[in-house]
Amino acid sequence: MAVPKKKRTLRRNRNRRALQKLIPLNLTHCPHCDKLIPPHTVCKFCGYYGTESIIPIKEKAHKPATA
């Protein structure tokens, strides 16, 4: 069985894992509503994937203006 040559210290582990969190999310613009979404996902704002409507999303009922 392969055995690690040296013990990895807690500090080394934590330093490595701290860097993993620093990498920012990769986001693209939705071609339909132009909001920021992760690539290759259905847009959660308009329900579109590329040019196709996948999920029908109801428009939020706007509150009537107080006047």
Ligand SMILES: [Zn+2]
């Ligand atoms: Zn969208």
